[in-house]
Amino acid sequence: MTEQANKSLQNFLLSRELSNKKVLVCILNWGLGHASRCIPLIESFEKLNNEVFVLSSGPALELISKNFPGRKCIDSGEADMRYGKSSLATSIKIALQSPRFIRNIRVEEKLVEEICQQEQIDFILSDNRYGCRSKLAKSVFLGHQLNIPVPIGGSVVQALNKRLLNRFDEVWVPDYEGPQSLAGRLAKVLDLKVPIAYIGPLSRFNRKAAERMPSVYDKIFILSGPEPQRSLFEADILAGKYTESSDGRMVIVRGLPQEKGELKVPENWASFNHLNTEELLNLIEESKEIVCRSGYSSIMDLHTIQRVAKLVPTPGQAEQEYLALLHKSSDLILGNS
Known part of the structure; x- marks a missing residue:
């Protein structure tokens, strides 16, 4: 905030x-x-x-x-x-x-x-x-x-x-x-x-995200949510469902603060089980595009840092499906309503 x-x-x-x-x-x-x-x-x-x-x-x-x-x-x-x-x-x-x-x-x-x-x-x-x-x-x-x-x-x-x-x-x-x-x-x-x-939106981020040029990563994938959908989303990402090319630099933040093992990713990818608030914001600033779930906390975070994202709702979660449609345009997130 x-x-x-x-x-x-x-x-x-x-x-x-x-x-x-x-x-x-x-x-x-x-x-x-x-x-x-x-x-x-x-x-x-x-x-x-x-x-x-x-x-x-x-x-x-x-x-x-x-x-x-x-x-x-x-x-x-x-x-x-x-x-x-x-x-x-x-x-x-x-x-x-x-x-x-x-x-x-x-x-x-x-x-x-x-x-x-x-x-x-x-x-x-x-x-x-x-x-x-x-x-x-x-x-x-x-x-x-x-x-x-x-x-x-x-x-x-x-x-x-x-x-x-x-x-x-x-x-x-x-x-x-x-x-x-x-x-x-x-x-x-x-x-x-x-x-x-x-009481207004709540976000752990405390500032607008700066745009760093040139970007280090083409896309950042931010995962969250209950299993097995978190893991299925991760598998889809690694299978290339949300990437147009295998040549780009990608980074994935898995949303697993308790995990100790490392995820096997391609050479041009980076992977983190979990990042603290400042580390995550820095990584977002280094990335051209964001891909994440359309959970409400993610919406509030995007609004706070003033960045848009490709929102992917969790299948079967009506709230996220509604929010993904509501924010298909970036106007509300960027405060342009």
């Missing part, structure tokens, strides 16, 4: 009297996007002398641990969300995992209640974790999907979403309100009983 956006975020937090408090940030482990967009929030909380605790698991918790070494990180231990190998298979897999999702809400509630009692938590920020709330602390839900796009059962899903959101004290939407919205109809206001605040 730019310096101006960071100041605006800190002023917003101060308007909610969030200084010198104990804050629990609960992050969904569903790819790296939820964790990366919480980085500027955690930084702002700490600048206002709040003590921050983080609850997450898997790669998301690993990303936060690497960005905030020595902080109090708690492993919630839930199983990763799994996708299918096709759009239909992914839709079926998500539907079959719904009972586990409901059960996990109850597990989260119990765990968060214990943490609040042990650590005397004053404030909870829950990024897309519906069970991370407590009567012992003000509880805020962070999310851009007030309207969840699903291929079937839409009215049931929307009713459940509304019911779960109304259990929180407030909802924060990381987006602009109105025609400049990056999430489009996903972030349009529901008839909620609790207050909704549009």
Whole structure:
């Protein structure tokens, strides 16, 4: 986030009297996007002398641990969300995992209640974790999907979403309100009983990307998301699906902060399992083109650094398919609406 956006975020937090408090940030482990967009929030909380605790698991918790070494990180231990190998298979897999999702809400509630009692938590920020709330602390839900796009059962899903959101004290939407919205109809206001605040896009990047000439790489591929779709995307990239020539210089960032092994790539390619924020931005600046998933955190990052990309939605993930269509033109990302 730019310096101006960071100041605006800190002023917003101060308007909610969030200084010198104990804050629990609960992050969904569903790819790296939820964790990366919480980085500027955690930084702002700490600048206002709040003590921050983080609850997450898997790669998301690993990303936060690497960005905030020595902080109090708690492993919630839930199983990763799994996708299918096709759009239909992914839709079926998500539907079959719904009972586990409901059960996990109850597990989260119990765990968060214990943490609040042990650590005397004053404030909870829950990024897309519906069970991370407590009567012992003000509880805020962070999310851009007030309207969840699903291929079937839409009215049931929307009713459940509304019911779960109304259990929180407030909802924060990381987006602009109105025609400049990056999430489009996903972030349009529901008839909620609790207050909704549009806090602006969140990005771990803190500046516009400079254009370095000549470029070192023709393309940078930035991977993310649940398996097996992350690996299938990687395989398609290596098979040349998104390259016009085998002669160009390419670099792939795999989105695997826990991985130790190296990926075998052609001689004119470079590969990184994971990069920190500044390293990734430098690599983006050295690349002519960007290819990435159309997840909302990627959209916010592109908006912040003012770069366009070839957006490739995860098959079967209706949210990403909608966002890829919404941002087919670069106007919203570049602020030209």
